[in-house]
Amino acid sequence: MKVQKNRLIFFMLTVAIGLFLFLYLTYNTRGNIEFALRLRSQRIIPFFIVGFSSTIATIVFQTMTQNVILTPNIIGLDSLYILSQTVIFFFLGINHLLVTNQQLNFFFSLILMVGSSLGLFWLFFKKYPGKIYLMLMTGLILGTFFSSFTNFLQVMIDPNEFNSLFASTIASFNRVDTSLVTFSLFLTLPILLYLFSQSSKLDVLHLGRAYALGLGINVDVYFLKLFILVSVLTSVSTALVGPVSFLGFIGANIAYRLFNTYRHSVLFIGGGMISVLFILSGQLFVEHVFALQTTLGVIIQFIGGIYFLFILLKERSST
Amino acid sequence: MMEVKRVTKSYGESIVVNNVSLPIEKGKLTACIGPNGAGKSTLLEMVSRLIPQDTGDIYIDGNEVKTWKRGDFAKRLSVLKQTNQMNVRLTVRELVSFGRFPYTKGRLNAHCHEMINESLEYLGLTALQERYIDTLSGGQLQRALIAMVLCQDTDYILLDEPLNNLDMSFGVQMMKTLRRLVDELGKTVITIVHDINFAASYADNIVAMKDGKLFASGTVDEMINKTVLDDLYDMDVKIIESNGTKYCLYYTTN
Numbered sequence: 125m126k127v128q129k130n131r132l133i134f135f136m137l138t139v140a141i142g143l144f145l146f147l148y149l150t151y152n153t154r155g156n157i158e159f160a161l162r163l164r165s166q167r168i169i170p171f172f173i174v175g176f177s178s179t180i181a182t183i184v185f186q187t188m189t190q191n192v193i194l195t196p197n198i199i200g201l202d203s204l205y206i207l208s209q210t211v212i213f214f215f216l217g218i219n220h221l222l223v224t225n226q227q228l229n230f231f232f233s234l235i236l237m238v239g240s241s242l243g244l245f246w247l248f249f250k251k252y253p254g255k256i257y258l259m260l261m262t263g264l265i266l267g268t269f270f271s272s273f274t275n276f277l278q279v280m281i282d283p284n285e286f287n288s289l290f291a292s293t294i295a296s297f298n299r300v301d302t303s304l305v306t307f308s309l310f311l312t313l314p315i316l317l318y319l320f321s322q323s324s325k326l327d328v329l330h331l332g333r334a335y336a337l338g339l340g341i342n343v344d345v346y347f348l349k350l351f352i353l354v355s356v357l358t359s360v361s362t363a364l365v366g367p368v369s370f371l372g373f374i375g376a377n378i379a380y381r382l383f384n385t386y387r388h389s390v391l392f393i394g395g396g397m398i399s400v401l402f403i404l405s406g407q408l409f410v411e412h413v414f415a416l417q418t419t420l421g422v423i424i425q426f427i428g429g430i431y432f433l434f435i436l437l438k439e440r441s442s443t
Numbered sequence: 444m445m446e447v448k449r450v451t452k453s454y455g456e457s458i459v460v461n462n463v464s465l466p467i468e469k470g471k472l473t474a475c476i477g478p479n480g481a482g483k484s485t486l487l488e489m490v491s492r493l494i495p496q497d498t499g500d501i502y503i504d505g506n507e508v509k510t511w512k513r514g515d516f517a518k519r520l521s522v523l524k525q526t527n528q529m530n531v532r533l534t535v536r537e538l539v540s541f542g543r544f545p546y547t548k549g550r551l552n553a554h555c556h557e558m559i560n561e562s563l564e565y566l567g568l569t570a571l572q573e574r575y576i577d578t579l580s581g582g583q584l585q586r587a588l589i590a591m592v593l594c595q596d597t598d599y600i601l602l603d604e605p606l607n608n609l610d611m612s613f614g615v616q617m618m619k620t621l622r623r624l625v626d627e628l629g630k631t632v633i634t635i636v637h638d639i640n641f642a643a644s645y646a647d648n649i650v651a652m653k654d655g656k657l658f659a660s661g662t663v664d665e666m667i668n669k670t671v672l673d674d675l676y677d678m679d680v681k682i683i684e685s686n687g688t689k690y691c692l693y694y695t696t697n
Contacts, residue, residue: 190530324549328541330531334524337493339595340517340545386531 182372200267295421370428542594
């Protein structure tokens with residue numbers, strides 16, 4: 125029964141994504157349809173990369189921490205990204221190559237985020253194995269520090285520079301550089317496939333550290349590996365479109381409720397599809413209802429924030 | 444064969460397990476007793492490789508536990524931990540089927556389903572198998588977890604207070620189950636027990652720990668006597684015999 129119900133949900137999700145894809149590609153096309161199609165279809169792949177990466181990263185992260193309200197960004201990747209952008213604008217100016225050249229900015233941000241999270245994980249893996257919450261707390265504190273420092277710099281920055289800086293620190297699919305899409309796909313697809321192949325092993329982590337060890341999983345080493353993969357996925361999403369922490373949160377939590385299962389194989393695909401659907405419909409709104417007056421990032425933060433509060437209150441009342 | 448040689452574990456200044464060497468007979472039911480904080484659980488965790496020992500060696504089938512690959516080790520030795528709270532939404536059957544993970548990595552075959560059915564049957568959970576574990580009572584969850592350990596089908600089974608949360612009737616059933624595992628399936632079972640009368644009635648050997656050290660060990664007959672138990676628990680224990688089994692009376696002593 126459960127399997128049948130889940131199949132129906134998958135079917136409906138596929139239909140909905142298909143419908144929105146069609147709408148997104150063809151709605152309000154005037155004149156040369158081929159031109160419009162080519163322009164719009166370029167944006168589709170980043171939708172899928174970001175949707176699946178952020179959601180699967182969040183699900184894995186939540187399984188590891190056994191907590192459904194955390195997202196990988198708790199270790200401060202978002203804040204680090206915004207800080208790095210701010211520092212570039214502040215010290216190097218608006219005309220520097222790191223601002224004008226999107227590719228360079230992408231790789232710079234990616235290496236910075238992956239590098240610093242690797243440092244954090246490695247430190248805790250060596251010094252305090254098994255102390256995940258201590259590590260998250262350290263990340264959280266660092267993140268807060270980054271945000272405060274960012275604020276400090278942003279107050280002093282030139283108002284014109286602040287405008288363009290602000291635009292680059294809000295998630296937006298409008299400014300994705302298509303040349304980066306292939307590289308992102310090349311980086312994320314193997315990780316996503318690997319995590320999918322690990323579904324059963326990830327399922328065991330639900331039982332907690334002691335039973336996972338007892339069932340033959342070398343938890344500490346495995347966690348290090350997973351943390352690294354999760355941070356790469358999150359960093360790619362962030363470097364590509366900007367901070368999207370709530371997107372993975374929405375996809376993961378709706379998937380838990382909709383599919384009512386612990387199986388990662390189902391949750392990965394379902395959650396990823398939900399996020400893609402969310403991006404597609406949101407982007408449709410952004411482009412045609414709000415006429416690009418806002419970005420998808422704002423909508424994601426708005427809806428994600430409300431949903432986060434809802435989950436928080438619900439978790440609270442159930443315990 | 445299982446051998447524990449001069450094993451020590453300390454947290455900061457306090458030595459939790461101090462230079463303990465244990466004789467564990469294969470194919471026997473060994474009960475580990477002792478006051479709270481004697482280091483029983485820590486020793487069990489080290490033997491089952493949940494935590495590393497500071498010094499000393501633990502050998503399972505001729506190899507030191509650290510040299511085993513975890514995946515292979517999980518086919519030799521399974522462990523049930525104390526206090527079990529699970530947040531994940533699983534049915535009893537799904538939980539028990541995790542016991543097959545070391546063998547099949549999640550792809551259950553016909554033999555697995557057989558093992559799962561047997562384990563459920565053994566613990567009297569067949570009727571409950573489709574229930575979600577968050578709807579179970581403490582005792583039912585405890586039985587489900589033991590069924591999972593059983594499903595792992597290992598030569599060595601280590602249990603940290605399996606009688607926790609069980610009422611008298613299920614306590615007796617649990618000990619009988621452990622007895623059957625030893626007698627019928629030839630398993631080596633080591634269990635931490637707080638109710639000394641359960642140890643006296645069902646175990647072959649008893650290991651007593653106190654203050655992180657091995658206090659005494661031997662057969663049930665050797666261990667259930669007044670001098671040993673009085674010193675172990677610092678109490679005045681009375682021993683009576685009924686139908687050839689010794690029992691300890693300690694409920695009203697001062």
